Amino acid sequence: MSNSGRKINYSVRPAKNVERKMMRDFFLRLSHFGRIEDYRYIGFGSKYFSDFIIFHRHLNISEMISIEADTNNRARYEFNKPYSNIRMEWGHSSEVLPKLAQSAKKTIYWLDYDGAFEPFMLQDAAIVAEGISSGSVFSVSFNCQPPEFVDGDIDGLKDALIKQVNKKNIPANLDLRGWKSSRNNAIFLKNCIRDEIGAILKDRNLSEENSALKMKFEQRLFFTYADGAPMATVAFLFFNEGDEKYIGNCRLDDLYFSRNGDEPFDITMPNLTIKEIRHLMEIRPDQSKLNEKIFTPKDAESLWQNYRYFPGFSEIEAF
Structure with a gap:
């Protein structure tokens, strides 16, 4: 989304390369909800478009949208698009998503943020949850570097966490133990996203009189990895009560890397010849x-x- 492609070549990061293929195999199993080629894909292509290439080749998705905030380099992104069917949407994700999220079309979202976690990422999750359709997936990747604070300084830790997720998401009984760990920070941030989505769906379902159309969601992936900075990815599957029967047919639990709780699947890459x-x-x-x-x-x-x-x-x- 930002111009981080000048710093990172997303196509050759080994752990990211593995994650991208695992995501592909997860998305392939959604076919019981509808033809995968009829889905939309919305993500942050950067100038490498690595995920767009693999999802188009293997999922045969044609409607693909890349959100890009680096409006000063439009010509370069347009030049590097691997396929003409990729549509660029220019602007910050929180500005662009409202006009994309209100669609009945099944959608695979992968918002692959490269910077430190910020409150707007929760806002993006809320925007998507307000309009997402049954059979869709919302995936988020984020930097889970633990916040900096002096040992024993609970007020300093609270201030650091407020910068990430806003004050309303900070637990009243905050415990200092474990906050120096990127894994524990990843779990905390993942659960903030989950809670944000849950609150939106609760309000959304109140206005839905047809019980078969009430929306639910489940966590299906939770990765941690590091090609440098510690990162995490979480993916949620959305479905209404009428479509819940399809989940078993997808056999998502057969994927050895599937995770629906707080224990992440850690993608570690040995350095071998x-x-x-x-x-x-x-x-x-x-x-x-x-x-x-x-x-x-x-x-x-x-x-x-x-x-x-x-x-x-x-x-x-x-x-």
Whole structure:
């Protein structure tokens, strides 16, 4: 959304590469709610459009919208669009989303924020929840770097958290323990998003007389990872009572990385050579053949768990 693409090449971050493929496989399972190719995809393409490329290729989604706040470089983003069917919407997400969210069309949202968590991200979640349709997904990625405060200073911690989520979301019985951990901060921020959505849907359902159309939602993914800064991603599936029967058919729980609680799936990427990767795959899953002078059991297990999603990068002289 911002001009962070000048700092980060989103296409080659290894943990992000794995996450993107996992998201793809999650979205593919939504077909029981409707044809995936009939969905919209709304995200932040930056100038790399990496998620747009993979979702168009594998989900065959044609209606794709990229929100971009860096209006000073419009020509560059338009030039880098991989497909002409990607529509650019210029402006801050909280300004653009109101005109996109009020649609009956099933939509996959992935708002991949790159900066520190701020209250407008909760506002974006509220905007989407007010109009999202059954069978849609709202996904958010955010930096979960723990707030800075002096040990023992509960007022300093409260001030730091207020900058992230506003005062109304700070628990009255705030406990200082665990706040130096990015994992615990990710859980707190994820639950703030969940609570914001829940409050919106409660109000929305009050005005809906048809019980079959009352909207519900469930958390289906919760990732943590780091290609530098600690990051987290959460995805919520929305459905009305009339469509709840489709959830079982999607078999979302069959995805080994699916998470519906506070325990995240941590995407860890071992730093291995091509020869090391090849060897580990040849001996998989026999730990007794592992040469611990070369490999750690943790690196081997991480590769074996996620090998289907493990990225392969190579340099090609194409010009």
